[in-house]
Amino acid sequence: MRAADYVDEILGSFRKQRLRTALTSIGIGISALTITLMVGLGQGLQTYIETQFLAFADERVLMIFPGAIRGGSQMMDRLAGIGRPAERLDEEAEQQLEVRRGGMWISETQVADLKALPGVESVAPMTWLEVDGIELVDAPPDRAGKWQVDMAVLDNSPLVGELSAGRMPATDASEVLLAPQYALAWGIPADELLGRSITMHVPKLGKVNRRFLFRDPTAFKLERKPFTATIVGLAEKSPISRAVYLPLGVGREVARFQSDNPAILSDEKIGFQAHLRIREGHDIDEVRVEIEKLDLVARSVGDGLDEIQKVFLAVDLVLASFGLLALVVATLGIINTLLMAITERTREIGVMKALGMTQESIRMMFALEAAAIGLVGGIAGTLLSLGLGLILNVLAKTYIPATQALEGYEVFYFPWWLLLGAPLFSSLIGGVAGIYPANRAARLDPIRALHHD
Numbered sequence: 001m002r003a004a005d006y007v008d009e010i011l012g013s014f015r016k017q018r019l020r021t022a023l024t025s026i027g028i029g030i031s032a033l034t035i036t037l038m039v040g041l042g043q044g045l046q047t048y049i050e051t052q053f054l055a056f057a058d059e060r061v062l063m064i065f066p067g068a069i070r071g072g073s074q075m076m077d078r079l080a081g082i083g084r085p086a087e088r089l090d091e092e093a094e095q096q097l098e099v100r101r102g103g104m105w106i107s108e109t110q111v112a113d114l115k116a117l118p119g120v121e122s123v124a125p126m127t128w129l130e131v132d133g134i135e136l137v138d139a140p141p142d143r144a145g146k147w148q149v150d151m152a153v154l155d156n157s158p159l160v161g162e163l164s165a166g167r168m169p170a171t172d173a174s175e176v177l178l179a180p181q182y183a184l185a186w187g188i189p190a191d192e193l194l195g196r197s198i199t200m201h202v203p204k205l206g207k208v209n210r211r212f213l214f215r216d217p218t219a220f221k222l223e224r225k226p227f228t229a230t231i232v233g234l235a236e237k238s239p240i241s242r243a244v245y246l247p248l249g250v251g252r253e254v255a256r257f258q259s260d261n262p263a264i265l266s267d268e269k270i271g272f273q274a275h276l277r278i279r280e281g282h283d284i285d286e287v288r289v290e291i292e293k294l295d296l297v298a299r300s301v302g303d304g305l306d307e308i309q310k311v312f313l314a315v316d317l318v319l320a321s322f323g324l325l326a327l328v329v330a331t332l333g334i335i336n337t338l339l340m341a342i343t344e345r346t347r348e349i350g351v352m353k354a355l356g357m358t359q360e361s362i363r364m365m366f367a368l369e370a371a372a373i374g375l376v377g378g379i380a381g382t383l384l385s386l387g388l389g390l391i392l393n394v395l396a397k398t399y400i401p402a403t404q405a406l407e408g409y410e411v412f413y414f415p416w417w418l419l420l421g422a423p424l425f426s427s428l429i430g431g432v433a434g435i436y437p438a439n440r441a442a443r444l445d446p447i448r449a450l451h452h453d
Contacts, residue, residue, distance in 0.1 A: 017341060021373060024337045027330035028377025028426050029384065035323030036385035036422045037412065042319050044413035046312040050305065062288065064114065064123075064274040065297040066106060106274050110296065114274070117290050119282030124275045127264075128153060129254055130203060131244060132224060136186055137197040143186045146201060150242040152254075165190040166233030169247035173230075176200075177245040180234040190234050200227045200244065202254050225257055327426075330377070331433040334370050338437035342366070342444075349444050359442040366438035367431055374430020378423030385422075386414055 106125060114123045133146030169175035176198065183190045204223040229250050235243065246254065255264045276298070278287050284300060291298045342349070349362060389412030396411045 017337070020337050020340070024330070024333045024373055025377035025380065027333045028327070028374050028430065029381035031323050031327035031330045032378040032381030032422045032426045033323075033385040033388070034326050034381075035320050035425075036382050036414065036418060037389060038319035038322055039316050039418055040385065040389055040412040040414045042312060042316040043415060043418065044410045046308070046315075047413045047415075048409040049308060059301045060278045060280070060284070062276045062278065062284070062291070062298040062300055064106065064276050064291065065299070066273075105272060106296075110294065111274060113294050114276055114291065114296070117287065119279050119287045121277040121279045122275075123277075125273075126153060126275055127251065127255055127272050129246065129251065129258060130205065131254075132201045132203050134182075134244060135199040135201070137199060137228070139186065143188075147182070147185060148242050149200075149244055151240060152200075152244045152246065162236050164234045164236050166194045166231070169232050169245070170249070171247050172249040173247060174228065174250040175232045175247060176229040176250070177233045177235055178231055179241050179243040180237050181241040183234060193231055194233070195230065197228055197230050200229065200254065201225075202227055202258055204260055205258055227254055227257075327429055331429055334373055334430055334433040335437060337373070338366060338370055338434055339440070341369075342437055342441045346444065349441055350448070353444070363438045363442040366441050367434045370434020370437070371427045371431035374433070375423055375427035377430075378426025381426070382419055382422045386419065389414060 111123050111125060114120060129152040131149040131152040134149055135146050136143060139145075163177075164180045166177075169177055178193075178198075180190065183193050186193070188196075201224050204225065227250060229246070235245065252264075256262055276287075276291070278284055288298045288300075352362065393410050393412055
């Protein structure tokens, strides 16, 4: 049979069994809608996180850690361990815990060695600090008081990309760079905020075990000290919306008070980690090999992105499984529809065989009919999910404050491969479901089929 003949037979069968075919296609459509919506939900979050991650990350920058730190970051290690059984802590693992809590530092000597490597443009030590709120000096009465700080970083080359206003803080000055969302929170235009001062309330932690402190906060009375600095710039807008970036000058004072250690940020303890920028035209992997020779660990933007993608692959599979359950039920519907069609068309099949139609052609005809039912339902379900997703995105932006705060975030995001893959996958499942009925039709005895009433 020619392709046109198969199309005519399939369309003719659809016309004869309109209601039954429509109901079966609806079942497939619901499955495709569920799969597309669920995966689109996961893709929306993944796309937003990856976009924001890349927005303030430079692929030519490597994060350098002390050599004792092996493997991924603590957060990524915890994400990767979800669902896995507990593992015994050996001596090396215990050392990792100590290192990640600040037990290891990068020294000035190591920084100098890094700067001397071929292809290295700059090296900037970085230290994480804790600030229990900042206060705008001479703030309006309705904006007075402490404001939250989620991240305080001492870094001469911050994780901020381009600036949205002002300039970078001078290295040895009492100046700071803020996340631009503070200007919005205080209701002050960015250009008017520059030049004003803030007070940072810094706790003295020393060697206090912060995990124990969280269990029983009344057991300790932390000493806090105010540090004043001038706002000279605002970072580029990113999800890190409550961040303060300090240069070495005021940052050294804050770090030494907080740790109760005057040796912090000295030649031997210049930073917990460092940012290393690679010159244009140099191979990142080659530079990483040289860094490893210095007993240091280098991680790139791609490393973090790979971890994010692995986590979301598992999330997408879990979300898609809900639609797959519905697809199993719809597959049974296709099998039932075709078996009933074969019963009703037994005499017709006998005529086809008597006229010379081969078993292979009959098998192909019914398999294609099943695939066509799956394709029609898949297209309808995908289009419906696309429209429903767009409507839900608008409603979420209008009525859910959490999504309003995330600029560029779409609750449902449908990449091209999902919109193309859902109908094709539905058609494939339909074709697979049609194998048994197609084989049954192909094996019918033509003489008995012709005598079928």
